Amino acid sequence: MNKKVLILNGHQYYDVVAKGELTQAYINKANDFFLKNGFEVKHTTIEKGYDKEEECEKFEWADYVLFQYPVYWMGLPWIAKKYIDETFTQGRHYSSDGRSRSDASKLYGSGGLLTGKKYMLSLTYNCPASAFNNKNSLFEGLSLDEAHVAVHKTFQFCGLKPLETYAVHDIFKGDLDLNAELEKFEKVLTKNFL
Template sequence: MKNIFVINGGQVFGHSGGLFNKTLSEFTLDFFKKELDFNLRYTDINRPYDPKQEVENYKWADVVIYHTPIWWFQVPHEFKKYIDVVFTEGHQTGIYKNDGRSSVDPAINYGTGGMLHGKQYMLTTSWNAPKEAFTMPGEFFNETSVDDGPLFGFHRMNAFTGMMPLESIHFHDVEKNADIQVDLKRYQAHLSKVFVGEEVGS
């Protein structure tokens, strides 16, 4: 039985109501509730949280699922604050012990001091940018993927803790051309493939 920790990083701010990522988070919870081999915990960064308990959630989890919009090519500031606060609380208490280096040879082994080895994480992101902005020659992201480009640092952050990535899924053009039913169908297929080992509709 796997333990799944779902984090909704969809901050409510300005013109953003956080609805898309709230919907994804709730869909995730419903998906796993229908399966018998999963335990669930959930945090919404818009609600008060106890950093110590959040560290315990990371330690408890076999898989962490992050849901976040991308604002100005980064995660929202309250989600970044959550990471800063919780990971600092987790220093030597379950998330990381140090940066991995030793005084004997401080030039090597940086990033190997994580304490979450054996755990995995999955990332979902939502964008105003269309997917073609990442894939077409001459477009904005120079044919660099979400994971290797704007979210490279986020993935290295999780590597620092010792966690390994599961396949990400990204939702594009959600401000001007969102189709939530199509997106949820694609997301359900992704969850089934990653966690149940089957293709929906096969």
Template sequence: MSNILIINAHHHYSFSEGKLNGTLVQMADELLTAKGHQTRIVDVDKGWDVEQELANHQWADIILLQTPVNWMGVPWTFKKYMDEVYTAGMGGALCNGDGRKQDAPKANYGSGGTMDGKQYLISLTFNAPEEAFNDPEEYLFQGRGVDDLLFPMHMNFRFFGMTALDTFACYDVMKNPQIESDFQRFQAHLENQIRD
């Protein structure tokens, strides 16, 4: 069984209260604990303690990041969380600097992670329809996929030495939601990706 840190990165707006992301976090918690995993949940919108978050990351075998995609990235509150927590972890809790050595200062940037053997799973909610991705004819993403868009998040986790589980996404959640189907897909995704 695994220790799983679930991070709810949603930031409340009047038009987006966070019910979907909150429900996905609750579903993940219930499903994973029912299978015998240990979970901890962090709700970024409620604030955080840097030292506790470093301890949470060190405790976790798997980090599940649940986040909406706002303006092609994570909410600003989660960016602030990363700036504070991940910077504090540079002294060994998450990584030993950036991995470069004095005798080779231009090689191996980003290889200083101390979280080898740990995994992460990114779960996203989009206003964009699924059809906007992976199609060169579509205007905005020009054939790029979800993981291309979230490449900086993947690199943050890789910086710490972690490896990725498959990304999950709910699409078109504001204009054409398919919530019950999303919930079924999410449950199946977690069961497939996070084994007993």
């Protein structure tokens, strides 16, 4: 039986600074990788609109989720956050917050229904990689994943397990070698999914 992956495109268009070509290049690379390796693939391009129930069904269908998005102001583009708010609150990804009045050992965040599934974040960033794990930088020593704790915990609340995160940095610096970055991306895809 083929493995199934949902590719979420969380890009939001802004003229000049965020037209979506870089996000699409990563999605194209991922799509080719998954098809070449026998995966069934479904896509959601959030900016084009979506049906909440259909999105819930896609999460239930998928073994894996690849969430590709640009980091805007240290987080998700607002339409991607809206997508999560609208689709994850349909009550189909979790039974409860996990706690139980009759069993105090059950912990908050343990009621997810999407167990056995995994997700990967793939991020495009203006900031340099050196901004992370650096106490003197804006992120005050946080790792890349720690800086995205809200997105990670949202997926984990629903029962999914994380795979290694990929990020491309310094995208506006002017010397981005996209082919080299896409090769790095494919190595992370290989490690995570094969």
